[in-house]
Amino acid sequence: MxxxxxxxxxxxxxxxxxxxxxxxxxxxxxxxxxxxxxxxxxxxxxxxxxxxxxxxxxxxxxxxxxxxxxxxxxxxxxxxxxxxxxxxxxxxxxxxxxxxxxxxxxxxxxxxxxxxxxxxxxxxxxxxxxxxxxxxxxxxxxxxxxxxxxxxxxxxxxxxxxxxxxxxxxxxxxxxxxxxxxxxxxxxxxxxxxxxxxxGTRFVATEEAPVHRSVKEHIVASTELDTELILRPLRNTSRVASNAVSREVVQILQGGGEFADVRALVAGARGRQVWETGDVEAGIWTVGTTQGLIEDIxxxxxxxxxxxxxxxxxxxxxxxxxxxxxxxxxxx
Missing domain, CATH: 3.20.20.70 (Aldolase class I)
Structure with missing residues (x-):
């Protein structure tokens, strides 16, 4: 069709x-x-x-x-x-x-x-x-x-x-x-x-996506609940994978922190490291709630x-x- x-x-x-x-x-x-x-x-x-x-x-x-x-x-x-x-x-x-x-x-x-x-x-x-x-x-x-x-x-x-x-x-x-x-x-x-x-997220979990296999497998294993909304108090909300880094960002800002307090945590270079090395705890990386619907690569x-x-x-x-x-x- x-x-x-x-x-x-x-x-x-x-x-x-x-x-x-x-x-x-x-x-x-x-x-x-x-x-x-x-x-x-x-x-x-x-x-x-x-x-x-x-x-x-x-x-x-x-x-x-x-x-x-x-x-x-x-x-x-x-x-x-x-x-x-x-x-x-x-x-x-x-x-x-x-x-x-x-x-x-x-x-x-x-x-x-x-x-x-x-x-x-x-x-x-x-x-x-x-x-x-x-x-x-x-x-x-x-x-x-x-x-x-x-x-x-x-x-x-x-x-x-x-x-x-x-x-x-x-x-x-x-x-x-x-x-x-x-x-x-x-x-x-x-x-x-x-x-x-x-x-977006669905295409990350495909064979051709230039992303480490471990990231793709992590998406398949995750649910629709496994994301965090970071930078909300700054009105620059971003939905990212839930990991130790993103949860720390949420905690700091909810406690009254400012962007300077989380700048190093949300650095793009750390996110790029996730895609390249497969270490899903290395930094902030974006993913949608659709990961809860993804079952294969x-x-x-x-x-x-x-x-x-x-x-x-x-x-x-x-x-x-x-x-x-x-x-x-x-x-x-």
Whole structure:
């Protein structure tokens, strides 16, 4: 079965499934595997140390797939920000035709991307931000529910409410993100008004993800309860794996601590060490509540094929079979 939606038609993909732009994980190999399997793979721009490294990573992806793939450019306020304009130019010069922006307002980057014929997906965590992004002229909204890994925003609205609330206001294609790991989530998202889904944690637990095997096995062994929400008192909430480090961060901030008191604990270098060494206690690393739904480590092709086939079974069979017929003569 091929599930066709406004998203698949716009992006030129076969299945309405997008790989999230994950720091240190969104590399050429994984992105190409997702695109080759019919979804939309994503390279994470800031995983690459320099804009030139990003150009080379995009070239590697092109060697691995002739299908569409995206580049994520997350724009966040920082004392020493990366050279965002140079990363943007690297994307344009490399001929990438789909970009996912996230973090801050995408307005400063839209003219350059659109002038280059690039389709822009913007990730939001609230309806009001999605409406604003639509008014700015982005092409696709990705709406991120409270269940997600990383930054879920500060409104704490789960996907079951957030997706249809956004669909009521959004006219352009919309991707549902957060809390989705299988065909049931895909079908539910489509029923709630989305045109496709974005998955992060589920793609970490695949054979092609550039992550240590121990991390993948830890995700499989964990439940939906095994995450922590850190930096909440600072209104910079992030959902991460529950370990000694994340629990210490929560304890310090709940006790009145400030960011300076946890800076060393939440350092990105420590998180990268988790992905590379497999030591899940080495630092902070992001993971969603969907880990409670993940039971295996398939190849990307196996995962997408299974999701699409099972979605077809749900749409054409299970839903219809679960609705009991009304007895003859009963009030309707």
């Amino acid at each position: 091929t599930i066709r939606t406004r998203l698949t038609e716009l992006l030129g993909i076969e299945a309405p499934i997008v790989q999230g732009g994950m720091m240190f994980v969104g590399r050429a190999g994984l992105a190409a595997a997702v695109s080759n399997a019919g979804g939309l793979g994503t390279i994470t721009a800031l995983t690459q140390p320099t804009p030139q490294d990003l150009r080379e990573e995009i070239a590697r992806a092109r060697d691995l797939t002739d299908k569409p793939f995206a580049v994520n450019l997350t724009i966040l306020p920082s004392i020493t920000p990366p050279p965002y304009e140079e990363y943007r130019q690297a994307i344009i010069d490399s001929g990438v035709k789909i970009v996912e922006t996230a973090g801050s307002n995408p307005a400063p980057h839209l003219p350059a991307f659109h002038d280059a014929g690039i389709t822009v997906i913007h990730k939001c965590t609230s309806v009001r931000h999605a409406v604003k992004a639509q008014s700015l002229g982005v092409d696709v909204i990705s709406i991120d529910g409270f269940e997600c890994a990383g930054h879920p925003g500060e409104d704490d609205v789960a996907g079951l409410v957030l997706i249809p609330a956004a669909a009521r206001e959004i006219e352009i294609p919309m991707i549902a993100s957060g809390g989705i790991a299988d065909a049931r989530g895909l079908v539910a998202a489509l029923a709630l008004g989305a045109d496709g889904v974005n998955m 398939p190849t990307v092709a196996e995962l997408l094929s299974r999701m699409v086939d099972e979605a077809e079974a749900i749409i054409r069979g299970r839903l219809a079979d679960s609705i009991l017929p009304v007895p003859a003569g009963a009030a309707r």
